[in-house]
Amino acid sequence: MLIEIIDVIISGMINGSVYALMAVGLTLIYGVSKAFNFAYGSFYSMGGYIAFLLFGAAFINSYLVVFLLAAPVLFFFGFIIEKLLVAPLRKRDDWEIKVMMITLGLALFLDNSYQVVFGARMKSLPPLMEGSFEAGDFFLSYQDIVIFVLSIGGILLFRWFLNNTRTGMSVRAVAQNPAGAQIVGIPKEFVFAATFAISTVMVGMGGILLAQKYFVTPAGGWNILVKAWVITAFGGMGSIKGGLYAAFIVGMLEAFVGWQFGMTWTLMALFAVLLTTLAVRPQGLMGKWG
Amino acid sequence: MINVQNMNAYYGDFHVLKNVSLTVDEGQIVVMLGPNGHGKSTFLKSVCGLVEKVDGTLNYKGESITGLRAERLVNKGITYIAENRELFPEMTVLENLKLGAYSKSARPHEKENLERVFSLFPRLADRKGQFASTMSGGEARMLAIARGLMSNAKFLAIDEPSLGLQPNLRDEVARIIKEINDQGMTVLVVEQNIPQITELADKLYVLEEGRITFEGSKEDALCNDHLKEIFLGM
Numbered sequence: 203m204l205i206e207i208i209d210v211i212i213s214g215m216i217n218g219s220v221y222a223l224m225a226v227g228l229t230l231i232y233g234v235s236k237a238f239n240f241a242y243g244s245f246y247s248m249g250g251y252i253a254f255l256l257f258g259a260a261f262i263n264s265y266l267v268v269f270l271l272a273a274p275v276l277f278f279f280g281f282i283i284e285k286l287l288v289a290p291l292r293k294r295d296d297w298e299i300k301v302m303m304i305t306l307g308l309a310l311f312l313d314n315s316y317q318v319v320f321g322a323r324m325k326s327l328p329p330l331m332e333g334s335f336e337a338g339d340f341f342l343s344y345q346d347i348v349i350f351v352l353s354i355g356g357i358l359l360f361r362w363f364l365n366n367t368r369t370g371m372s373v374r375a376v377a378q379n380p381a382g383a384q385i386v387g388i389p390k391e392f393v394f395a396a397t398f399a400i401s402t403v404m405v406g407m408g409g410i411l412l413a414q415k416y417f418v419t420p421a422g423g424w425n426i427l428v429k430a431w432v433i434t435a436f437g438g439m440g441s442i443k444g445g446l447y448a449a450f451i452v453g454m455l456e457a458f459v460g461w462q463f464g465m466t467w468t469l470m471a472l473f474a475v476l477l478t479t480l481a482v483r484p485q486g487l488m489g490k491w492g
Numbered sequence: 493m494i495n496v497q498n499m500n501a502y503y504g505d506f507h508v509l510k511n512v513s514l515t516v517d518e519g520q521i522v523v524m525l526g527p528n529g530h531g532k533s534t535f536l537k538s539v540c541g542l543v544e545k546v547d548g549t550l551n552y553k554g555e556s557i558t559g560l561r562a563e564r565l566v567n568k569g570i571t572y573i574a575e576n577r578e579l580f581p582e583m584t585v586l587e588n589l590k591l592g593a594y595s596k597s598a599r600p601h602e603k604e605n606l607e608r609v610f611s612l613f614p615r616l617a618d619r620k621g622q623f624a625s626t627m628s629g630g631e632a633r634m635l636a637i638a639r640g641l642m643s644n645a646k647f648l649a650i651d652e653p654s655l656g657l658q659p660n661l662r663d664e665v666a667r668i669i670k671e672i673n674d675q676g677m678t679v680l681v682v683e684q685n686i687p688q689i690t691e692l693a694d695k696l697y698v699l700e701e702g703r704i705t706f707e708g709s710k711e712d713a714l715c716n717d718h719l720k721e722i723f724l725g726m
Contacts, residue, residue: 368594375580375591382578384542386643387566387595 438489
């Protein structure tokens with residue numbers, strides 16, 4: 203029983219860490235540019251498919267190489283998408299809702315493209331690392347440890363970037379006051395595109411990390427979009443810290459609900475969290491209303 | 493130094509500025525007066541590349557800067573200081589100042605400008621680590637001016653610097669403007685009617701309903717009955 207509970211907590215922590223990485227990306231776009239990206243889940247799948255393609259290439263067999271190659275591809279893709287699809291809408295009335303519509307369209311387009319190119323069957327990736335740590339009944343796979351360390355490492359790296367680099371500071375400046383950012387000479391449009399691109403890298407990396415556990419499928423991103431959305435709303439739209447807490451709470455909740463009632467109930471539990479949040483504290487854990 | 497010819501600016505369909513022309517020579521303090529809502533702020537923002545729909549020609553140091561956006565202009569030494577300050581609330585005083593030196597031309601001078609700003613505003617040096625959102629109105633105003641100076645500007649466009657300040661702080665703002673002007677800064681100030689600021693002017697403009705209705709020296713303005721009545725309160 204005790205071992206079982208520990209297993210559940212660990213599983214919640216590991217999923218929570220990857221959710222945190224992905225939710226931070228989603229909340230970042232919202233916090234900086236007030237845009238909501240509905241194709242976020244499809245970018246998650248894209249990470250998985252890029253890794254699948256890279257592993258298919260004969261000379262690549264290490265995850266390090268895959269991460270190093272996938273990151274710039276995802277960044278470039280996100281940057282181009284922002285410039286081509288999102289930026290032109292920003293000058294129009296009601297642009298927020300138009301951005302939702304166009305990214306929703308992009309999501310459908312991408313998911314169907316995956317199906318055409320890769321087929322509907324799920325793809326698997328090799329494990330990050332073989333083996334496990336065992337002590338009596340207690341069991342923890344090295345793969346899970348690596349996933350946890352990489353996700354947390356990614357978040358810490360991103361935090362360092364926000365607080366200690368000039369570009370990171372300009373991202374925070376645009377999030378806090380776009381007009382002020384323009385006045386000091388920060389190229390706002392570039393910052394919008396760059397944050398969109400960074401968030402694409404974050405969710406794509408999350409896609410690679412989770413692909414070994416949950417496989418890659420054409421529509422597999424929707425589940426992730428829903429989760430990232432719930433976490434973002436629960437943590438507070440645009441609040442990175444709130445998103446972090448919310449991600450771990452949701453990861454835990456999922457693990458415990460899955461353990462007690464079965465995995466089919468986890469999504470239901472998430473919606474219960476979302477509805478309660480919206481009813482009781484619509485600004486989320488740490489968000490500012492408006 | 494700055495020359496504006498026939499500037500027109502629009503917000504949507506609303507025609508805010510109508511054929512505004514203005515010249516500021518190097519080393520001058522030029523003050524633009526006018527009632528609220530008649531386009532003064534829009535004019536300053538248009539000069540600084542912060543308004544979308546502007547036409548007319550703009551020259552800076554003999555070079556055309558028509559149509560350039562703020563990020564390019566700040567780099568050339570033209571900086572806007574906002575009436576509502578536009579600080580970064582969840583950043584410290586020091587971070588706000590550092591972001592003031594964001595442009596490429598300001599970066600090499602960040603350290604010396606920081607020292608200069610702290611000697612002009614000793615109170616900001618004491619509050620380096622404080623969040624901008626926790627500052628009083630007067631301090632926030634000082635920080636906005638200080639952040640503008642961090643850009644290594646040669647030309648400052650200051651939007652109603654004494655708005656909402658108590659009289660003793662207005663004197664302080666006027667003193668600072670005088671001091672940076674003495675150090676070689678060219679300044680264009682927009683104000684409603686603040687004697688401390690108007691007194692500094694080498695040249696006055698009056699903007700009413702989007703048009704320039706007066707251009708001249710303080711002495712000329714005092715002879716103009718219309719102005720005396722409306723702006724100088726006499």
